[in-house]
Each structure stands twice: as C-alpha cells, then as structure tokens.
Amino acid sequence: MIFRAIALLMLLIAPAGAEELRGTGDLGLIVEREAGSLLVVDRSERAAIGRIEGLGDLSHASLVYSPDERFAYVFGRDGGLTKVDILTRAIVNRVVQAGNSIGGAISDDGRLVAVSNYEPGGVKVFDAETLELVADIPMGSKTVGIADVPGGRFVVATWDTGEVWLLDHSAEPADPVITKLTGIGANPYDALLTGDGRTYIVGLFGEKGLTAVDLWQDPPRATRFLPDYGKDQPDLPVYKMPHLQGWTLADGIYALPAVGLHQLLWVDAATLSEIARTDLAGQPVFAVARPDKREVWVNFAPPDNDKVQVVDVLTRQVTDTLTPGKGVLHMEFAPRGREVWLSVRDENRVEIRDARSHELLGEIPAQAPSGIFFTDRAHRTGL
C-alpha cells in the first residue's frame, strides 16, 4: 500500500516521466568548439534537442560513450575531462586533469577512462563512475592516438619519443602491466586500432612510412610499411594533421590519408604493401568509410576545407566532389550508413546528406561545430 501510494505520488510529481522515457540509440553529440558546449541531437528527428554548456576549451575535443549510451566523457583541449548525461543534458562531473589534453578512450568494460595528454604528457586513467584518478602513467612525451584494446587494455603512441605503450589494467587497474615498444618511428602524429582490436597503425610525421603493431603477438610485433611513401614528391606544408581514426578496412584494404600529399593511400592489409593511390582535391584530414565500406569520404585541410570528396572503393576513383561550405571539420555516418552528418564550422551549421544520393536532407544550426559523435560508438572497439 505504502509502495503504491509512493508510486502514485511519484507519478503526480513527475507526470511527464513516462512520456519522457526514451532510448539513446539514435542520439548524438556535436562539439561546439568556440562556445565550449555540446549540442544534443536526435538522428530520427534530424534535430537538436538540447545543449550542454560550460565545458571549457573544446578545440580538438573528442568524446567517448558509456556502455549504456547515456553518459559521454568529453576530452577538452584545456585538460578538462567532463562527464555529461545526455538524457538530463547536464554536466555530471568535471575534473581538470592536465594542462593540455588531446583525446581519450574508455575500457571495454566501461569502468576506466584514459586521457592522453600533451602537457605534461603521458596518460591518466580515471574511474568512469566517479572520475577519481586510478593511475597516472608519465611517458616523458606528448601522447597521441590512444585507443581501447580488448581485455581491459589501452594502447597509445608517443610523439616525442616514437614509442608505443600497451597498458594492461585487467589485473590491477591502478597498477597496469606496461609493455613498451621502442623505435616505432619519428613523431607519431596519430594512430588507429582496427575494429577487431588486433592491428594498431601509427602514422609518422617525422619520417616517411607508417608502422603497424600486431597486438595478437606476444610481445606485440611492429612492422614498418610504405617506407618510400612521399619520397618521390616534394613535401607540401601540412596545415592540419590528418586523423587516422575513422579509417577504412574494406575488402582487406586500408584507405589512409597521406600526410603532406594530396592523396589517399590504398594498402593491402595482409601484406602491408601499397596497392594504389587516389589523387584528391587537397590534403586529406579524415578518410572515413561509409559503414557498408563501399565508399570512403574525405575532408581536407585549409585551404580546401570547403570540400568533401567521395571515393569508390572498387574503382578507387573520386565519384563526387561536394562543397558543403567553409570549414568542413568532421563527418559522421548513421550507424547503418543511411545518412551522413557534416559539420560546417564557418557557416555555423551541420548538414545532413543521404549517403547514397548525396542529396541534402536537412540542416541543424550549431555554433562553430566540429566533431559529431553518435552513440553507437559506445559499442565499437578503437573509437
């Protein structure tokens, strides 16, 4: 009886509760880098449904989702780690954990959040529930390309020292077992982990080529590949570092944005040898596969950051060049690839296009939008 009375009272206090019950599978967050806010978007409605403010400096911000797709952990440029609730649209917790951070990852069990730092460098690992510091791992270097590896592990590359560190938190979260690989190459600028968690590919800025680390081997084995890429052509100035995340493994082939060249590189995943190159309209930043892996969509560094090119995986030809507007910073596909969302920073809007016809389906106003993150990322390794 008392329980029923309380339940009734609850209903009276919160009459809208039942209507407001909702899933989060079609939601997403868009980073508004200037304003330090996040726009909460609903894919089904193709609309913004709220905004979360007060997240600090969000230039180059990225985020990861909790396993229940309700909370996001946002990594800000100012070293802030912020946990937000996308249902209540509120900041749950925020710590400024370093002077300058670059990205992060969440462990496969959703319990640990690792942040990769420029200043003072290294990686810090936090309790996902409370944001209390669990482990501090100085590496004597800026770190890049952090990713979650199956088995309670994280992998990260070091910009200044050219190493890859594998941190295994499975036995003792506060005291990870560290495997360090040296001689990876000069100045890793970013890295990606394949969706199966096996191969960690490290892009190098300080020298030609890339390094692939096979995490199935014990100890992990590093292989250099494309040792000559770029050597036959003069280097162009690089106005924005390419991002390797969102890469492609289509049909056993990687499609990688070249650094300092106006090209997409196609590499056989089994032999790590170059298959072909596609000439592009500028220096690629992101080369993202449509979820069915039939097309790769590419955006560009300034001064070509008003364009997006679509490349067919079978023919490796550019099949379309779109000009959404100045400052196309990011592209995010709906999980099953029906549509693609593009942030157009200088025009303060997000464009929604049909991923097949490329036709414009809708637009959402946003303040200087950069990264777009749909909640399905919660269930994908390496994002």
Add this chain to the structure above:
Amino acid sequence: MLAVLALPAGAGPVTPDRAQELRHLVRQDCGSCHGLRLTGGLGRAITPADLAGRDPDELTTVILDGMPGTAMPGWRPLLSEDEARWIADYLLQKETP
C-alpha cells in the same frame, strides 16, 4: 561566413576586412595546432605572454617559412609578407581571443 583562404593572399597593407579574416585564421587554422586560445597543443603556446619580447621580424619569418624539422608549416603559399607581419604583430599584442 568567412572565406579566408579562398581569397588570394593580398598584396599591400592589410585592410580592415582582411584583418577580420586573419583573426579568424589565427583562431581556427593556427588554433588547430596551437589551440583555439593559442595556449598550446602540438605546437607550443603562442599567447602574447609566451611571445613577450620576441622580434616581430623573426616571428614573421617563422610564419612564412615554418620551422623546418618540426610540424610548423610555412604559410607563404597562403599569406603575403604583409599579412604574416600583421599576424606577428597581432600575436604579440592582442588580448586572448
């Protein structure tokens, strides 16, 4: 809507319109490595406090020709000498944007 880099690098003194575009370029495009507030990222901090006492000519050269052996690119293909000098002066004296 600003089309900073779509415009050819202007010759001669920087007009107020172009200055507006250059401020946008510093914040956004330099910001992608130096941070939106220029407090550092892959590139070191370049706020007025960090650059205090530096020679504007030297900074102009760094902007135009980059710093070989580092990730700092040369902007000569996109900026005129007057524009690079304008940015150097702007970096030295501006308040945090």
